[in-house]
Amino acid sequence: MKTVESELKYLKLLAKQYPSISKASTEIINLEAILNLPKGTEHFITDIHGEYEPFVHVLKNGSGVIKRKIEELFSSTMRESEKKALATLVYYPEQKLDLIIKEEENIDDFYRINIYRLIELCKYASSKYTRSKVRKLLPEDFRYIIEELLHENIDSHHKQNYYKSIVESIIETDRSKEFIIAISKVIQKLVVDRLHILGDIYDRGPRPDIVMDTLMDYHSVDIQWGNHDILWMGAASGEKTCIANALRISARYANLDIIEDIYGINLLPLATFAMEIYKDDSCDSFIPKISDQDVSTKEKSLIAKMHKAISIIQFKLEGEIISRRPEFEMKHRLLLNNINYDEGTINIKGKNYKLKDSYFPTIDKSNPYKFTKEEESVIEKLVSSFKNSEKLQKHVSFLFSKGSIYLTANSNLLIHGCVPLNQDSSFMKMKIQGIEYKGKELMDKMESVAREGYFFKENTTQKQFGMDMMWYLWTGKCSSLFGKDDMTTFERYFIVDKEAHKENKNPYFKLREDEKMCEKIFEEFNLDTKDAHIINGHVPVESKNGESPIKANGKILVIDGGFSKAYQKKTGIAGYTLIYNSYSLQLVSHNPFTSAEEAIVNESDILSTTEIVEHKDKRKTVRDTDAGKKLQEEVNDLKMLLLAYKKGLIKEI
Template identity: 50%
Template sequence: MNNIRSNELIAEIINLEAILNLPKGTEHFISDLHGEFDAFNHILRNGSGSIRDKVYTLFNQKLSAEQMDELCFLIYYPEEKIQALQEQQLLSQTWWFDTIEHLLIIVRFSSSKYTRSKVRKALPETYAYILEELIYQYDETTDKKAYYRQIIKKIIDLGEAERFIEDLAYLTQQFVIDHLHVIGDIYDRGPHPDKIIDSLIDYHSLDIQWGNHDIIWLGAVSGSKACLANVLRICARYGNLDLLENAYGIDLNLLKSYSRKTFQENLHFLPKKNPYRKLTITEITDAMNIQQAMAIIQEKLEGQLIKRRPEFQMEHRLLLDKIQNDRITIDSHSYQLINTCFQTVDWHDPYKLSKEEEFIINDLLQQFQHSQKLNQHMAFLIEKGSLYLSYNHNLLIHGCIPLNADGSFQSAFFNGQNYAGRSLLDFFETAIKQAFAQRWQSEDFATDVVWYLWCGESSSLFGKKAMKTFERYFIQETETHIEEKNAYYELRNNSEICQQILSAFDLNEADAHIINGHTPVKQIKGESPIKADGKMIVIDGGFSRAYQKVTGIGGYTLLYNSFGMQLAAHKPFSNKETAIQKNDDIISTRQIVDRRLKRLKVKDTTIGESLIKETKQLKQQLENHNQQLSNLKQGLRRL
């Protein structure tokens, strides 16, 4: 038994130290998806062009460009592509055989950096044994060639080729990208954040850094009525109320009825033009009225919260009590109000909800907290998410690290304690998790902190002095609409400031980077996503169609493999159907961010650090075990 124990420890040490010398897996960074499921889904399936690179590397001497494009799209969308080829009657016995052989070559190539154990775990149960035989066919040109060809032939003869090809395609997608980082803002703007979450739930390896738009959805389910009002207002503003009704089963009929009878036509509150589908007249009218209703309810609820939490220091955002005779005084300046819809405001107690408003918001909150799918999605965000992540010498954060103008960390006081830099983000993250764990409490401190993250001055997700929603709705003078950004967004161009931030998160390596989302990079105006001599990389490039006129592109993604980092700038995505029909891939431009002279291995990664620690512990166990065995033998000799 002692020998067995010793042999097990030796085998595991050998295994771990061998793994440490494998090439580092490819990381895929993506940010600010804003409900753009089709573009996100395509980028996820093609690995930001990684699959195309491998296909062209392996087959550029064997296949035409048209054939390689066809093979790429078969890997991206196997079911849809096979169906299209079947309808065109282009599938022959030879096609099935050749395609399986081509896909096996790609799977072998893309899985070569992994251990056989890891590959085996990824294989679908149905064909696990067969696939393992075919993937590891090292002697295919000798005695076993007929054996391997017979396996493929029999798969086709038994009518299993289609399913087999689908499995090979999805294996390729999985092996090409080892790990996915989603750096915030899955929600709002676009129509299908629910589909994005569904696909992420099924993804093999990922983490998420929460964005400001994600946080109000988390806040709403966690019991924050102020966050809930923001969610509803934004859904109405972007014509996405059907997301609530159809995806999450929220009954808006009571809200619609109330809004129709309470508010009149107010063109300033018309929903933004929906680029995904044409809204009906009824949908437009309901969105216009609901947006008015929620704008007022939001002002009231946020006013109550600001009064409840003086430590938030947001009294300057109490605006309803500054209104007199359709004018408002802000910072000693008087402004005429426009687009007014204040008919439910009691000017003797302006932040008090009417009985009907209170009933509606309580009903909606209960629905949010009882929606099975919405709770499943928010629980997934909590499980996989964080405000920041230190991973492979990189700091991943959606928003900012609040800074003062001199570059020092901006302080915030909560419950009599001072927080700044890393401690501030840790405080916020604890509050988010506590609020969600106790989500039936609606006015507790943790839940109010979640709302603060949406619009508070020291929030790492907001990153501005004040949110001017009220001014944008009701004041014509545009100087009142300006939202002053935190000093971080100017100072992040300075490499010394970036290194100071990295050091605060124990990232002192020369190759460390901050990887940011949140603020769209205006490439159309010449702005670069690579800042501070490469220390800062901003990958919000406008996945959302709402931002693409500003950015000039269809989004950025980042790839980090064993050879270094590459930034990909993507052209806007047409649509899935057109892409499949025409093999119309997203056109991407690659830019090298960090080229490694020496290829990175697992031992150079965060996972490698944990494996090294584990190896040291095993070696100590082996040493202790051998010492015990030696002592036992000496004792026996003395007997």
């Protein structure tokens, strides 16, 4: 038990910050007030997969939070059309104002009306925060003005002229547009206290870089890595197999421009190699999956050849890691050894399959995993390009600084995929560097090793093992990010029989319907079994087939509903998001988003449906959060400091 005497050394250090009874008392009063404020709103999004337009829109509208606040505030004073117009103005102030300025006859009246409305909305959104917290979110140019307007009462007889003069001055000095843009962005920040991204920012969709740039500008965010994210993180560290996988997926979805145009990675060596080696091969199994894109036949043919070339390189590279790391237990994936190159067949798990493509000009039948000199040259050039891409390194550095394999936040366990389990619901074990790990300790160890793969010096054993671990996290059976026994990439390209394509999900995905299993996981991660939830994505919820995202009587929430267009036929919707405010946990399902232009011009929002998963009669306060627990510790320490002052153990300055 802590006593003033036992903590005296620490309290003397604290006294330097609060050198008197009055200053310590003032801080206690301040912190106690903060602890009684309502809990901030948390926003959960997962499996974005480069679909930047719907992501940015959902971020701007706070999964409907802004719209609900407008409804609550102006329900009896504004028409529906006016509410829609105001919401659009908040979401896209720059673009909407450009249209309005062209069309509006009396622009000053428009500015006047909407400035007053935006001030009221901003007041409402900021009401559960301290002034100091709101001040930090205000733009420098308008900080003083917005702060004055937020804390003045428009109905006060004494301040009416003052309030009015500020608004009129904004209009007269031709700063209305800039002010509306600034206060709209403040409102966007205020409605969400913290954003949680539960993985898979990368692959399939067109512009993951825009998603990353948006997150880097966001006021408060954390990221739980997905298997597609760790793949790009491995690629940025220079891990060859991750590079090959990232390129293969980009080619598969005809999305190589993200590699070349956005990240500045030179694909000419790969293209030249592919055109030379596969010039007489149609590469039918490698024709890219193209939707809503205008790609010429010639370009499609080139992409297919590059796609096949990098795929074969990938399989060879995987062989190197599998042979180097017996602890990964993946020898059964050395499939190039199982091919009968003369007959065009392959034996997998004791069964022979006919290959639909048996043209392997770069494979030596006697040594299938040996690279040609040309392949080695292509690989080395790609490694150099990935490691020297300034933009990619900036994005991946952010993923490491803001990210983790899992996060416990306010009684919730946030993971992308799963907690790896055995059939009997015990935690799956894996030996890493001779020591056996399972459950939370396994996930902690994997994260630590992966960080070494990115941050350690070149040509060290730690960096090499860390890079190999990033590849394992992409595809290994004990990876919480992957959650399957095998990744059957080779089979999907080369075997018609879909039986060979099967990937068995980790038992977690069946056992997650069991509340007792959930409680076991909560205990493993030191969470309160009564209030905790597991929130994850990774496996799309097939809503159109009646599958519910709510599992184990509300203990697990699976919020991958198909942000990626590639999954929307399967899910029937365009993504789930989750809102956790001071009263409730709300699951929001979204219909497909048309475009930002449509939203701006026609003032159309994403059609969303909200389901209350959990409602609390007593409003949660900051005291009930993780941040609140830390603040309470500060209060307790300050109270001990007061006692030390009163006892004369520490003298006031």
